[in-house]
Amino acid sequence: MKSNNLFAHLKSDVASGLVVFLVALPLCLGIALASGAPLFSGIITGIIGGIVVGFLSQSHISVSGPAAGLTAIVFVAIADLGYESFLVAVVLAGAMQLLLGLMKAGTISNYFPSNVIEGMLAGIGVIIFIQQIPLALGSDVEISSGLGIFADIFAAFQDIQPGILIITVASLAVLITWDKTPALKKLKLVPGALVAVVTGIVINGVFMLTDSSLAVTSEYMVNLPVPKSIEEFKGIFVSPNYTAIFNPGVWIVAITITIVASIETLLCIEATERLDPLKRFVNTNVELKAQGIGNMISGLLGGLPMTSVVVRSSANVSAGAKTKMSAVIHGLLLLISVLSIPTILNMIPMATLAAILLIIGYKLANPSTVKHFWERGKYQFIPFIITLLAVVFLGLLNGVALGMILSVIFILRGNIKKAYFFRKEEYTAGDVIHVDLAQEVSFLNKAAIKLTLNKLPRNSNVIINASDTIYIAQDVLDLIHEFKMINAKEKGIKVILVGFKDAYRLDNDIETNNKVYIDKNLLSEERISQLFNN
Structure with a gap:
């Protein structure tokens, strides 16, 4: 896991690292929010994913950080175990990933049907989307699980704060416009998520300056700690509750994170290999080891589990990254930002982060994906749609298990018919x-x-x-x-x-x-x- 020629393309890597930092900052906060974790934990994960995993990985263009695909698992785990105990599961998951890498299990993703994986990601996308509805409306309703989701969504629409709704709509308009307008997409140094954040800050600033009743109060704003000394800075890190290692629930969460994070990382590495203009080969076993070490450190420092992330990686490629130094620089910039501008970050309305997550959820559960599997026939579509619905209403593990069982049944049925x-x-x-x-x-x-x-x-x-x-x-x-x-x-x-x-x-x-x-x-x-x- 040695790095070579990290400084060979420093000029282009610094520029691309800045772009990835601007993309990653709101995503780190948003995914922590969707996970029910302290917002600072998302920044920690982004920093470790950039500096540690970026340095250890053999991939020159992939960028790691908190992953949307893990939010459903993390949200439930934190609610069930408590945050300190959950961190033990993150450390254990990292150790398991490291072991998988040492066992050369980098091909594990090849044994999971694509329709089940896509169904899982689409289901997670639906969960992320639904969970942001109250935040986007300014409602205090909490989204439950199962069929109660529908009643909770209806209740959220009965409790709307106009100021928050205006910021959400404006942020969504910026994100959609930025994504759909070719001329704006060419502004590589100005990601749409960053523009949405600035838009949310400006709109709420106007509300506050005019003493409008539409102004968003502090409880609906980002609330990162602002340390005034080194001792205070040390105090904002949360340590794992190591006694929780004897809790069977912690081990179940750890195994779940290991499986999902490893598969998501390997799929992302496969995708980024295709994006790499130089078509460089990535040793997936080395990647698992790098992710494992990164997750262990993240858990020890109070961060979330991480994976290689397609959004950051594709932004890295389009910004002209040449080596993994770009990922390392993005991690350093995240570290600098949390030390130098936490007051500015605390001006971000949660509604803007909700808008960013609504777009992420929509992209994961894109209707075009549903259409794609529908066109591929019932043997591909049924496991996909059942996995999606089961993940939303029965939980991620149950959804994936049901999808796998259906896929195996259909594979056997297909083999029988083709015999x-x-x-x-x-x-x-x-x-x-x-x-x-x-x-x-x-x-x-x-x-x-x-x-x-x-x-x-x-x-x-x-x-x-x-x-x-x-x-x-x-x-x-x-x-x-x-x-x-x-x-x-x-x-x-x-x-x-x-x-x-x-x-x-x-x-x-x-x-x-x-x-x-x-x-x-x-x-x-x-x-x-x-x-x-x-």
């Missing part, structure tokens, strides 16, 4: 029924093939064709042998086997072996008719 092709046109006496086996026929296909063979009409003529088959499980060969020698004879069914290259494994009966044809091309319709009429 053979049964020509089932209108059957009349004397017709030949063809059962064509696929390239691979495993034991999973045995039940479906057995059902098909048992439903063949009495006194029919059947060709079971394995000419295109490379592998047939012995269980299936035994089934076909049993059907031909016993069941077919009992029902008066005549069977011809074609293309069974391992015919000797299928049957030692001389008469049967005479009916096992290696090449289907040798069987003309006339020859088939002769064989069945013998």
Whole structure:
């Protein structure tokens, strides 16, 4: 995990690091807010993700920090465990990630179906979006879980503060306009989130200067600690409650964070590799180790769990980053900002952060993603949409587990259907029924093939064709042998086997072996008719 040539492109990396800092600052605060954690914890995570993970990672353009994909887990965990105990789970998760990296488990993301992963992220997006509605309206309603969500949203709309709503709408207008206007997007040094923050500060400043009743009070503003001495600065860090290591709930949260954070990081690394104009290879095992060390330090200092983040990474690329020094510089700038301008940061209305999170939630649960999986067919869409809904209403772990189970069922069902092709046109006496086996026929296909063979009409003529088959499980060969020698004879069914290259494994009966044809091309319709009429 050594770094090379960190200062080779310092000019471009300083500029891109500044851009990523401006993007990351409001996101760090917003994700901490969505996670139900102290806002300062989001800054800590951004600093560690930039300086520590940025230095240790082999990726030249990915940037790590608090992740939107973990907010649902973190929110519930903090509510259940308390913040100090939750930090123990973050440290343990980091240690587990480090262990995964040492075990070379960097390919773990390849074993999770994309529809389940996308469904999970979309579900998290819906949760983030819903949770911001009260903040965006100025309501004190707390969003519950399950079906109670709908009642809480309705109640939030009955408790609106006009001043906060104006700031939310203005912030959303800036974010949407910035994202949709090509000319504005080219202003790389001025991210839309930063403009939204400035807009929120200015609007509320006008309300306050004019003594308007629309002015936002301090309880609806960012509230970062403002240390006046080194001792006060040390005091704002929260230490883990190490006795919580004996709490089983802490371990469950740690394992959950490990799995989700690792998958999200690996998927982001895969995406950023495609964005890298130099197409540099990233060792995912090294990345897991870097993330693990970063999460351990973040937890020890009172920060949130982190991942590599697509939003920051793509901003890094578009700003012209050349090496990972850009990520390190963004972390240093976050550290400088929290030391030098906390008073200015405390002027940010929470409504602006809510607006930023509404956009993040929408992008994670983008309707185009739903449409994409709908167009890919029911075997892709159903696990996706069930995962999404289950994550929202049953919780993240239950949602992912349900999605995985459905995906496995559909994979098995798909394999069963693809194992053979049964020509089932209108059957009349004397017709030949063809059962064509696929390239691979495993034991999973045995039940479906057995059902098909048992439903063949009495006194029919059947060709079971394995000419295109490379592998047939012995269980299936035994089934076909049993059907031909016993069941077919009992029902008066005549069977011809074609293309069974391992015919000797299928049957030692001389008469049967005479009916096992290696090449289907040798069987003309006339020859088939002769064989069945013998």
